[in-house]
Amino acid sequence: MQTRRTFIGLVPLASVALLAACSKKVEPVPEVPPPSPLPAPPAPAPAPAAAATTTTTTAEGLVDPTSPKAVELSFVLDDETSKNPKHVAGAECSNCALYGGKPGDASGPCPLFAGQRVPAGGWCTAYTKKA
Numbered sequence: 441m442q443t444r445r446t447f448i449g450l451v452p453l454a455s456v457a458l459l460a461a462c463s464k465k466v467e468p469v470p471e472v473p474p475p476s477p478l479p480a481p482p483a484p485a486p487a488p489a490a491a492a493t494t495t496t497t498t499a500e501g502l503v504d505p506t507s508p509k510a511v512e513l514s515f516v517l518d519d520e521t522s523k524n525p526k527h528v529a530g531a532e533c534s535n536c537a538l539y540g541g542k543p544g545d546a547s548g549p550c551p552l553f554a555g556q557r558v559p560a561g562g563w564c565t566a567y568t569k570k571a
Protein backbone atom coordinates (compact mmCIF):
# COMPACT_ATOMS: atom_id res chain seq x y z
CA MET A 441 0.00 0.00 0.00
CA GLN A 442 2.94 2.23 0.44
CA THR A 443 3.43 2.20 -3.29
CA ARG A 444 -0.14 3.27 -4.08
CA ARG A 445 0.08 6.17 -1.60
CA THR A 446 3.38 7.22 -3.07
CA PHE A 447 1.89 7.05 -6.56
CA ILE A 448 -1.18 9.04 -5.60
CA GLY A 449 1.03 11.64 -3.95
CA LEU A 450 3.20 11.96 -7.03
CA VAL A 451 0.31 12.41 -9.50
CA PRO A 452 -0.33 16.08 -8.62
CA LEU A 453 3.37 16.87 -8.75
CA ALA A 454 3.67 15.20 -12.13
CA SER A 455 0.63 17.11 -13.36
CA VAL A 456 2.09 20.41 -12.26
CA ALA A 457 5.41 19.56 -13.92
CA LEU A 458 3.62 18.57 -17.11
CA LEU A 459 1.60 21.79 -17.19
CA ALA A 460 4.72 23.83 -16.54
CA ALA A 461 6.48 22.11 -19.41
CA CYS A 462 3.59 22.67 -21.77
CA SER A 463 3.18 26.32 -20.87
CA LYS A 464 6.75 27.23 -21.85
CA LYS A 465 6.89 29.76 -24.57
CA VAL A 466 7.66 28.11 -27.83
CA GLU A 467 10.59 29.64 -29.64
CA PRO A 468 9.64 30.72 -33.15
CA VAL A 469 11.24 28.67 -35.81
CA PRO A 470 13.68 30.80 -37.70
CA GLU A 471 12.47 31.50 -41.17
CA VAL A 472 14.28 29.38 -43.69
CA PRO A 473 15.01 31.08 -46.95
CA PRO A 474 13.42 29.39 -49.92
CA PRO A 475 15.70 26.99 -51.64
CA SER A 476 17.59 28.53 -54.49
CA PRO A 477 16.57 27.31 -57.89
CA LEU A 478 18.56 24.43 -59.20
CA PRO A 479 21.38 25.47 -61.45
CA ALA A 480 20.62 25.07 -65.12
CA PRO A 481 21.91 21.82 -66.53
CA PRO A 482 25.12 22.23 -68.43
CA ALA A 483 24.73 22.98 -72.09
CA PRO A 484 25.43 20.03 -74.33
CA ALA A 485 28.96 19.88 -75.53
CA PRO A 486 29.40 21.53 -78.88
CA ALA A 487 29.90 19.27 -81.82
CA PRO A 488 33.54 18.72 -82.59
CA ALA A 489 34.92 21.19 -85.03
CA ALA A 490 34.61 20.12 -88.58
CA ALA A 491 37.61 18.25 -89.74
CA ALA A 492 39.69 19.91 -92.37
CA THR A 493 38.56 17.29 -94.84
CA THR A 494 34.85 18.11 -94.69
CA THR A 495 33.09 19.99 -97.40
CA THR A 496 29.77 21.69 -97.80
CA THR A 497 27.79 22.41 -100.90
CA THR A 498 26.50 25.54 -102.54
CA ALA A 499 22.80 26.10 -103.16
CA GLU A 500 23.30 24.44 -106.56
CA GLY A 501 24.71 21.31 -104.90
CA LEU A 502 28.27 22.06 -105.94
CA VAL A 503 31.28 21.94 -103.67
CA ASP A 504 31.40 25.07 -101.55
CA PRO A 505 34.75 26.74 -102.29
CA THR A 506 34.80 28.13 -98.73
CA SER A 507 34.63 24.68 -97.11
CA PRO A 508 37.83 23.56 -95.38
CA LYS A 509 38.84 20.91 -97.89
CA ALA A 510 38.07 23.15 -100.85
CA VAL A 511 40.20 25.91 -99.33
CA GLU A 512 42.96 23.38 -98.68
CA LEU A 513 42.92 22.48 -102.39
CA SER A 514 42.42 26.09 -103.59
CA PHE A 515 39.26 24.90 -105.30
CA VAL A 516 37.38 27.46 -107.40
CA LEU A 517 34.05 27.12 -109.15
CA ASP A 518 35.45 28.89 -112.23
CA ASP A 519 39.02 28.08 -113.19
CA GLU A 520 39.46 31.51 -114.76
CA THR A 521 39.09 33.10 -111.34
CA SER A 522 41.89 31.08 -109.79
CA LYS A 523 44.77 33.10 -108.44
CA ASN A 524 46.78 30.00 -107.58
CA PRO A 525 50.17 30.04 -109.37
CA LYS A 526 49.79 26.31 -110.17
CA HIS A 527 46.80 27.00 -112.39
CA VAL A 528 47.47 27.06 -116.11
CA ALA A 529 45.07 28.45 -118.69
CA GLY A 530 42.61 25.87 -119.95
CA ALA A 531 43.00 23.55 -116.99
CA GLU A 532 39.60 22.80 -115.56
CA CYS A 533 37.65 19.94 -114.05
CA SER A 534 36.20 18.84 -117.38
CA ASN A 535 39.66 17.88 -118.66
CA CYS A 536 40.98 16.59 -115.34
CA ALA A 537 41.67 12.86 -115.03
CA LEU A 538 39.70 12.75 -111.77
CA TYR A 539 36.55 14.33 -113.18
CA GLY A 540 33.66 11.85 -113.35
CA GLY A 541 31.27 13.88 -115.47
CA LYS A 542 30.50 13.12 -119.13
CA PRO A 543 31.55 15.53 -121.88
CA GLY A 544 29.02 18.35 -122.02
CA ASP A 545 27.83 17.89 -118.44
CA ALA A 546 27.70 21.11 -116.45
CA SER A 547 29.06 19.29 -113.38
CA GLY A 548 30.20 15.89 -112.28
CA PRO A 549 31.58 13.93 -109.37
CA CYS A 550 35.16 14.14 -108.19
CA PRO A 551 36.64 11.57 -105.79
CA LEU A 552 38.27 14.33 -103.80
CA PHE A 553 34.82 15.65 -102.88
CA ALA A 554 32.95 12.40 -102.40
CA GLY A 555 29.20 12.66 -102.72
CA GLN A 556 29.36 16.13 -104.20
CA ARG A 557 29.67 17.63 -107.65
CA VAL A 558 32.24 19.96 -109.09
CA PRO A 559 31.46 22.25 -112.03
CA ALA A 560 32.99 21.35 -115.38
CA GLY A 561 34.72 24.72 -115.30
CA GLY A 562 36.10 24.34 -111.79
CA TRP A 563 39.66 23.72 -110.76
CA CYS A 564 41.80 22.74 -107.79
CA THR A 565 45.47 22.10 -107.07
CA ALA A 566 44.96 18.34 -107.47
CA TYR A 567 44.24 18.86 -111.16
CA THR A 568 45.75 16.14 -113.28
CA LYS A 569 45.53 16.56 -117.05
CA LYS A 570 43.41 13.87 -118.65
CA ALA A 571 45.51 11.66 -120.97
Ligand code: SF4
Nearest residue numbers: 533536539550564567
Ligand atom coordinates in the same frame (compact mmCIF):
# COMPACT_ATOMS: atom_id res chain seq x y z
S1 SF4 B 1 40.69 17.01 -108.83
FE1 SF4 B 1 40.19 17.61 -110.90
S2 SF4 B 1 38.02 17.26 -111.12
FE2 SF4 B 1 38.47 17.25 -108.93
S3 SF4 B 1 38.10 19.36 -108.31
FE3 SF4 B 1 40.26 19.19 -108.78
S4 SF4 B 1 40.43 19.83 -110.91
FE4 SF4 B 1 38.28 19.38 -110.52
